[in-house]
Amino acid sequence: MSATEADILARVAAVIESRKPANGGDPATSYVAKLFDKGLDAILKKVGEEACETVMAGKDGDAQKIVYEVADLWFHSMIALAHFGLKPEQVLVELARREGLSGLQEFAARSKKAAEEEPND
């Protein structure tokens, strides 16, 4: 991945931020501003729809369609992050934190902690 591609999330996030009503986003001319105007339920509905469309593309096994739907899913997830004042960098930091950490080991550690915290009857 080139530096330019790595910067895309930050650039798209900056445009999303600029579309917030407080930053002058205009629902008449901007899809993102229109979604912010509709509010959190509408944003989350789009995230759910795009997740379903990603699943359907996966079932079809069409590589190009999968890329297209995941792009829609990431894009709408970024609008949801922006709604909560969060940045994609924070998700990237979390992914980086998990690098090299086996998912199975992490699950085992979490299960052990939950069992230890469970109140004894």
Ligand SMILES: N=c1c2ncn([C@@H]3O[C@H](COP(=O)(O)OP(=O)(O)OP(=O)(O)O)[C@@H](O)[C@H]3O)c2ncn1[C@@H]1O[C@H](COP(=O)(O)O)[C@@H](O)[C@H]1O
């Ligand atoms: N990456 C995207 C992007 N991906 C998808 N979409 C839009 O998201 C919508 C996806 O909805 P669907 O696929 O469900 O199609 P639809 O049925 O037309 O949509 P709905 O009526 O259900 O909302 C479409 O209208 C797409 O055009 C996007 N719209 C904008 N961007 C980025 O956001 C920037 C700002 O966009 P504006 O706010 O519109 O200027 C753009 O320059 C792009 O970089």
